[in-house]
Amino acid sequence: MFMSVPPTENIVRAVCTDKWDGERLSPSLFTGRGTSVSRLAIVPLGDHWEMFRNHVERPPQRLLERIAEINVSTLQQIGAAYKDPIELTVEPKPEDWNPAHAEIPQNITRGLANQILPKLTLHSPTT
Amino acid sequence: MNTALNYDTRREYDLTKDLQDLASWTGLRPAMPSETAREELLLRKLGPRGWGRVYHFRYFYSQGWSEDSRPPLSPRALDAFTRFLERITFPSGVLPSVFLTDASGLELSWEDRSGQSVQVEFRSESIEFYRAASGEEGEVSFEQLETLATRLSA
Numbered sequence: 001m002f003m004s005v006p007p008t009e010n011i012v013r014a015v016c017t018d019k020w021d022g023e024r025l026s027p028s029l030f031t032g033r034g035t036s037v038s039r040l041a042i043v044p045l046g047d048h049w050e051m052f053r054n055h056v057e058r059p060p061q062r063l064l065e066r067i068a069e070i071n072v073s074t075l076q077q078i079g080a081a082y083k084d085p086i087e088l089t090v091e092p093k094p095e096d097w098n099p100a101h102a103e104i105p106q107n108i109t110r111g112l113a114n115q116i117l118p119k120l121t122l123h124s125p126t127t
Numbered sequence: 128m129n130t131a132l133n134y135d136t137r138r139e140y141d142l143t144k145d146l147q148d149l150a151s152w153t154g155l156r157p158a159m160p161s162e163t164a165r166e167e168l169l170l171r172k173l174g175p176r177g178w179g180r181v182y183h184f185r186y187f188y189s190q191g192w193s194e195d196s197r198p199p200l201s202p203r204a205l206d207a208f209t210r211f212l213e214r215i216t217f218p219s220g221v222l223p224s225v226f227l228t229d230a231s232g233l234e235l236s237w238e239d240r241s242g243q244s245v246q247v248e249f250r251s252e253s254i255e256f257y258r259a260a261s262g263e264e265g266e267v268s269f270e271q272l273e274t275l276a277t278r279l280s281a
């Protein structure tokens with residue numbers, strides 16, 4: 001049994017071709033239940049590029065375009081301040097391919113996702 | 128005098144859910160746009176980038192795409208997406224973005240005249256929408272597609 005990821009940590013999410021067209025970011029990147037994220041406290045950002053690429057680039061035309069980063073406390077504040085307040089948590093869920101893997105178990109609506117998106121820091125590829 | 132013809136509506140096969148028509152088998156329904164007409168519509172409403180992305184999602188993202196091995200783009204979602212584009216009017220000079228959702232539907236995102244985000248997600252069973260200007264979000268059936276397009280038009 002793992003404890004929830006502390007608010008001080010930063011988490012990242014892979015942004016692939018299907019969610020980024022060079023101009024806009026898809027709000028559905030953060031909608032729904034069980035959103036997959038990864039913890040920078042376990043695996044540093046620089047190491048995420050190759051790890052994500054090996055895992056998400058299927059088919060080969062689907063490229064890892066960006067990595068989106070947000071602080072857990074910021075995420076929780078957005079949830080608490082939303083018109084339908086929700087207590088967001090990040091739960092560790094290590095996988096063989098990524099020991100830093102975690103999930104946001106709560107259902108994130110499109111309206112709430114639209115509050116989260118502007119707070120994301122988008123990292124560009126390092127190569 | 129008009130006389131209703133008594134067609135035999137039994138089928139020799141069963142279509143999977145994704146291939147079933149939006150309208151009932153016996154009912155009247157609008158003609159589907161030809162492939163060429165659809166391509167022209169996509170190019171006109173979405174521009175080369177959006178047109179190219181739909182093409183990309185249709186022909187490269189086959190069964191098993193992504194880390195979660197997702198199904199290919201839903202034909203019903205694509206059909207609803209196309210019919211919506213036939214009816215929607217975007218603000219002058221605005222080209223919407225197109226995304227493939229994790230549920231293998233399509234998502235449109237653009238800004239209204241006040242610069243606020245408008246989003247519509249086409250799923251295999253329904254349509255979800257969001258307007259940042261009013262904070263309104265909801266889900267409608269395919270039968271309400273025309274009404275939604277009118278409401279969201281510039």
